[in-house]
Amino acid sequence: MKKNILVEKLSQDEARGRGIDEWPIWECEPSQFPWHYDQEECCYLLEGEVTVHSEAGAQELGPGDYVTFPRSLDCTWHVRKKVRKHYTFR
Template structure:
């Protein structure tokens, strides 16, 4: 079964309501790298453009996206412009 990346568009108010501002921030310069999620991760993109390639296809991500990466997902991140995101492991 293919693992799906779930994406929701959230306003800043909706993100605040989920407590996103309290989460750590991760930043990454433009790059291409493989990644494997050993546990579920949720993140909220503050800035940047990313394409995440997985067996389910390519997913474009950008500012305002609230993303859930499922446990066990193997993918490749293509960071096209510098990314800043809040993240947590629920």
């Protein structure tokens, strides 16, 4: 079964309303690397450009994207511009 990455556009006000600004921040310089999600992760991109490749296809992500990565997802991150995001695991 394909594991889909869910993407929703949020304004900064909407993100604050969900308490996202209280989540930790992760940053990554341009790079490419494989990743496996042991838990579901939700994140909100503050800046950067990334393409995440998975069995479901390629997903372009950028500022304002609220992303849910499902548990057990295997993917490859291709960070084109430095990424800065809030994140939490469920």
